[in-house]
Amino acid sequence: MTVTQESSTLHAIGPMCADGTPFPRPDGQDRYTISEVVAHTGLSAHTLRWYERIGLMPHIDRSHTGQRRYSNKDLSWLDLVSKLRLTGMPVADMVRYAELVNEGEHTYPERLELLVAHREDVRKRIAELQDTLAVLDYKIDVYAGAHRAPERH
Amino acid sequence: MTVTQESSTLHAIGPMCADGTPFPRPDGQDRYTISEVVAHTGLSAHTLRWYERIGLMPHIDRSHTGQRRYSNKDLSWLDLVSKLRLTGMPVADMVRYAELVNEGEHTYPERLELLVAHREDVRKRIAELQDTLAVLDYKIDVYAGAHRAPERH
DNA sequence: CGCTTGCTTGGAGTGCACTCCAACTCTCTA
């Protein structure tokens, strides 16, 4: 895996990220503290440690005194995890996916299956939301121009 | 409120619903048992009673022996509630909305506000989901045609 | 050196949305 490939799932390459901290740092110097990861991902430090405990993270490198040092690879994994979480994938499923990644290339088919199933789920949810959006638009219209309000709720 | 208006948020008027039970029944004979409501809404009886306890339902009519008898109006309210729940509106917010409905017409502005805020929320969520859908599509492509797999996860 | 701020751990606590339980009563069919 090369540097450019690694960065592809991160933000565009540049010397600084939005809030002024250097990000991403080039591979080799990519040893972020937990608070840097908090700043970048929006996840809490509690949550990051908890993710590790439950097996959702690969082994995180440590400083000589035992503090966590996250790599670019860890951040890109967290990017994926955050996206999946945001779309409602249960933590247990993500742990399963993490296990598959850990087991190596022969688990490609099962990973694919898991992803495809989740995509179906996401598509269904989008449809549901758009459905409700129509109901909301209708109700909002009714309330906005409340001319002889035709419904009770 | 007339029959046709009441039915507008229910399914199309017809003598039977999908599973053969008469639905909706004409106003006046609309006294559904809890299990009929379960069959129609997909909510559990537990949940229906719990909704009532927390103030999410208006007062439900009772038979002479104290059993619940739901009306068409109750069903249409449940339809709305289910849609809002499905789109992630917290139960507490729905309870607030129910209170406003209960308080009368002078709460129209606040109801409108609540609905508009939720609509914004739903729109944002749709955008998020579509964003992730793109990531999923990309990953699935990678796994599906796994020619020298370019990523580790 | 002392001070502040940050990081560590296992285990306990929280909030939400149900979900179930026990011990009944009621309704319906044979």
Place this chain on the structure above:
DNA sequence: TAGAGAGTTGGAGTGCACTCCAAGCAAGCG
């Protein structure tokens, strides 16, 4: 009229995803 199957209640329990706590170690600064 007997028995099966719904319905009733308040309160306790469950599962998920965090979230916090206490007690202690570590790093940087004047």
